[in-house]
Amino acid sequence: MTQFTEHTCTLPDGIDIFYTDSGAPATRDYTTLVAFHGTGFNGFSLWPLHKHAHQRNVRTILCNRRDYHGSTPHTNDEIAELQSGNKAFQDRLALQTAWLLAHLIEHQHTPRPTGDGKKGGFVLMGWSYGAASALALLADPVAIPGELYQTIEPYLRSLVLYDPPFQALGHPPPSLPGLYDAFADPDYTTLDAKFTNFQRWISSYYKHPNIASRDAAGMFVAKPPADTANSTFDRWTDEEKARYSEIVAAVRVDLPALAAAMQATLKTQFHSVLFSTDLVTSHFPRTPILHISGAETCYPGMWGYMSSFSSYAAAQERGDVSRPTTFKIVEGGNHFMHYDMPEIFLKEVMANCSMNIPTIQLSPHVSTS
Known part of the structure; x- marks a missing residue:
């Protein structure tokens, strides 16, 4: 297995965040990729990215979200906020992410972005439901004190939404009969069996009949x-x-977000980050977004991609101010591109986070026509 080091960052509020680190490449302009994992799979599952980091001039920092191995669990009061859809839960994640980035700047001497914006700085990535945590950083300036914001803003080069399910973005589900729910499958009666079924289902490959249609029926x-x-x-x-x-x-910390209360909060978060004129122009205004998914991912990820693409394309057609966003489909990829095709995946991420003026990218599967 690829060598990496394990660390714990203690934030100013006493919260511990565990992460693994590929170490810095032997350059002065490397990019630091900070990643949050998804539901049920911790940061260790992202380890193949470490193997290919240095050849891409990248340092990979793979974090465990709170409640996962080595990171401080949420308090019961915080879980109550999550269950009620209280925005304070997301604001706290934003603040703690900002503290983490500031810690890396100070203690790991993170290189600033180069003048052309193609190297250095941070690329912040949320995989699967981890996208909800990553988006929180850009969602509300009130959540981050001004001095802290001034410290990290010049470093945040791009934010990556890596195959988020539609629920991570607060998108409504596809209006189709027979949507499979791995946790509700009656063939699995114990929690352990349901969880194993979920892990198998979400990490499988799916031949969608017609995702070019941008219609749910094509999944x-x-x-x-x-x-x-x-x-x-x-x-x-x-x-x-x-x-x-x-x-x-x-x-404890992910499934409650599927309830209606937090879904409404996540919907507002997504639309604020991408489509609020005030936020787009004043809160991390130099930070574009990359939404990347695999062509053979499970339907929640594909519907997340389709829904985001459609919302963005509609805003572009109306002439609305929107955060620059690139959409990328990777052929042959599932929900675990970082594991099954890590070299290709990392290449695609870094290539699409290196544009000065990101623009919407049409894939063979999705078009605006």
Whole structure:
């Protein structure tokens, strides 16, 4: 396995954030990729990115979100905020992310972005439901004290939404019958069995019939056949499954976000970051977004991509002020591109975070026509 180091950053409020670090490349203009994982899979599951970081002039910092291994659990009061959809929960994540970036600037001597904006600085990435945490940083200037903002703003080169499910962005579900829910499948009766089914389902590959249509009917949304050879999860050893998986954290801090209260909050967060004129022009105004998904990801990720693309394209057509956003579909990729095709995935991320003026990128599967 690729070598990396393990660290714990203690934030000013006493919260610990655990992360693994590829270490710095031997250059002065490397990019620091800071990543948050998704539901049920911790930062260890992202480790293949470390292997390919230095060849891309990248330093990878793979963080465990709170409640996951090594990071401070949320308090019961904070979980109550999550369950009620209280925006304070997201604001706290924004502040703690800002503190983390400031810590890396001070203690790890993060290089500033180069003059052309193509190297250096931070690329902040949220994978799957981790996108909700990453977006929080850009959602409300009130959440971040002015001096802290002035410290980190010049460094934040890009924000990456890596295959977020529609729920992470507060998008409504596709209006289709028979949407498969891995946690509600009656064939699995215990929590452990349901969680294993979820892990297999979300890490499988899906041949969507017509995603170029941008219509929900073009996705495969039914229960997949029992083909374990088609799943990233089932190619892991028992030791890897145990190391990467965290059911207790997923149930406590992620599943409550699927309820209507937090979905409304996440919807507002997404639209504020991308479409609020005040935010786009004054809060991290130099930070564009990359939304990247795999062509064979599960339907929640594909619907997240389609919904975001449609919202952005409509705003562009109206002439609305929008945060510059690039959309990228990776051929042959599933929800675990970082694991099954890490070199290709990292290449795509860095290539699409290096543009001076990001623009909407049409893929072979999605068009504005």
